[in-house]
Amino acid sequence: MRLLIMGPPGAGKGTQAKAVADHFGVPAISTGDIFRANVGQGTPLGVEAKRYMDAGEYVPDEITNNMVRDRIAEPDAEQGFLLDGYPRTLAQVTELDGMIDATGHQLDAVLVLTVDTDAVVGRLLKRAEIEGRPDDTEDVIRRRLEVYAEETEPLIEVYATRGLVVSVDGMGDIAEVQQRIFDALDSVPQS
Numbered sequence: 001m002r003l004l005i006m007g008p009p010g011a012g013k014g015t016q017a018k019a020v021a022d023h024f025g026v027p028a029i030s031t032g033d034i035f036r037a038n039v040g041q042g043t044p045l046g047v048e049a050k051r052y053m054d055a056g057e058y059v060p061d062e063i064t065n066n067m068v069r070d071r072i073a074e075p076d077a078e079q080g081f082l083l084d085g086y087p088r089t090l091a092q093v094t095e096l097d098g099m100i101d102a103t104g105h106q107l108d109a110v111l112v113l114t115v116d117t118d119a120v121v122g123r124l125l126k127r128a129e130i131e132g133r134p135d136d137t138e139d140v141i142r143r144r145l146e147v148y149a150e151e152t153e154p155l156i157e158v159y160a161t162r163g164l165v166v167s168v169d170g171m172g173d174i175a176e177v178q179q180r181i182f183d184a185l186d187s188v189p190q191s
């Protein structure tokens with residue numbers, strides 16, 4: 001199973017990504033988590049990425065693309081994967097198409113979590129208190145939502161044209177949303 005999960009910051013992608021990936025027995029690959037791990041370890045990639053992340057901007061495509069290419073080439077992703085937070089730009093869509101084509105496989109579905117914007121800002125501010133992520137301040141949250149609307153939301157249309165979008169209401173408690181996701185994805189044929 002090769003899946004993407006999309007939705008605005010705060011839609012609950014990370015939480016649901018792990019459950020969905022476990023369900024299908026594939027790794028959940030979160031670009032945000034990989035960047036944060038690199039920031040934490042002070043790697044050159046982390047030092048570079050941090051400048052953008054702290055401002056709510058996207059890390060340049062070239063850096064992100066190379067990182068994802070390496071990650072999905074690892075053995076645990078051979079049977080499939082769920083990407084969380086990638087692609088986020090049109091250029092990343094094209095790159096990902098190339099990466100998947102090269103393996104002779106195809107993308108099976110793009111799960112889109114829908115939420116309302118006010119709820120999202122509230123969730124992110126609450127997460128800021130709990131996790132202390134440096135990009136969860138109110139200004140940066142607003143910027144991240146803006147960048148999402150400009151750069152990433154249009155990708156949903158691209159995947160909808162390919163007939164890949166599975167839209168799920170992301171409002172409600174975690175278990176409820178998870179059940180909706182499983183119901184929606186269980187009818188997707190696996191390649």
Ligand code: ADP
Pocket residue numbers: 008009010013031032033035052053054056057058059060061064084085086087088089092135144
């Ligand atoms: P969010 O809660 O905003 O969805 P993520 O944990 O997915 O957060 O990502 C955090 C930050 O990491 C983003 O704001 C961005 O700076 C960077 N990032 C993650 N994925 C990508 C990507 N595909 N392209 C560029 N930057 C990315």
